Amino acid sequence: MKKLITFRVNDREYEIAVAPNRTLTQVLREDLNLLGTKEGCGVGDCGACTVIVDGKPVNSCLVLAVQADGSDITTIEGVARGDSLHTVQQTFVEMGAIQCGFCTPGMVLSATSLLDKNPRPTEREVREAISGNLCRCTGYQKIVEAVQEASRRMKK
């Protein structure tokens, strides 16, 4: 049976009826049309589906939408400020930390969550924070550099 759930996504309130067997990834993409959240593996390995739930980045493919009732969620669509990119997005673009782009939304969300709680992370801390987000293209070095550059710019 469908359940009525209420949650906030990118500062907007939603009240929707969902079947218990639908994941948060599915509901964000299919019901809310927020296509920035990707589904890669579906089993927690790749991090393409990363979203922030109540302040913490999680794999949305392993969260049932019904479990997210009452939560506050941020997807990649909620990261930019109007037409201007978030500093992390900007440095990713400038520094070649994006190639095919499939991992990018998840990477950016893991990186912004890190910088929120630790504005001056070490290289190791950056690598640790994005360790659940796989990238097939970049080799990670440019991503790590972009996050560090974002941290420097955000300090100013």
Next chain:
Amino acid sequence: MLLLPKFDYEEPKSLPEALAMLSELRGKGRVIAGGTDLIVNMKKGTVKPACLVSLKKVDGLREIVGENGALAIGSHVTVSQIAESDQVASAFPVLARSASGLGSPLIRNRATIGGNIVTARPAADLPPALIALGAQVELRGNGKDRKVPLDGFFTGPGSSVIEPGEVLTEIIVPAAPPFTGGDYIKLGHRAALEIAIVAVASRLTLDKPDGVIVDARIVLSSVAPTAVHAVSAEKALMGQRPSEELFAGAASLAVADCSPITDIRGGAEYRRDMVNTLVKRTLLKAYHDAAGVKGGGA
């Protein structure tokens, strides 16, 4: 895309209500905590519950409470909470270390300690550390409650003494005696998102800083169907004065205490070698902490 089969979902508001619900479901219901194991298994079709019972609205399962050096950890405390807790890090660094190596930050934010125990994976990270610390779990059932030592809780891969309808509510870690130290080392192919090829948790207690070993615990993981004690190695340490030679001897005995298999993550021979190395290393660190730290460093 891996789709989930159909099932019902309930959020009881109290533990008695949850227990009544589970007993009414007669084995067709399952508790869902973080879901990081359950949802994967349901997507793969290996478990097919008719109804998931979430304990999200049940109070009191998400706290870490400390008293006189002991800790009571609610079953729904997340692995990140444990990895980031100052209380855990100072009282039981071994537990903190095992938590910070589990999965990835994304997984740790959802995964719970209760789920890590009940799912009973042979390579799970928290059980070896908790067994070395002498932890007990509290199981609440419809009409009967019991406390069970984690040592003896597991009966095989994916199986344990918990009965359908029972809920694991709390993990109790007793205070460590003075002059106690420990260590946990997990060996994987990469730093994140890798279950252990071999993992070892050790704990030593001395009678005084430069004294003899009065308690030795060595728990080996991923080298048998459940986490196991290196029994002969533990025996060899008891009553002895710590030394590198003693630890090397114990480590070679530990190799015979396990029964590793060969799989895609590593060969049995390699695993035996690593048991030897990791037991030696964890004992050295445990000894170092035990001799240096008053009041328990494991």
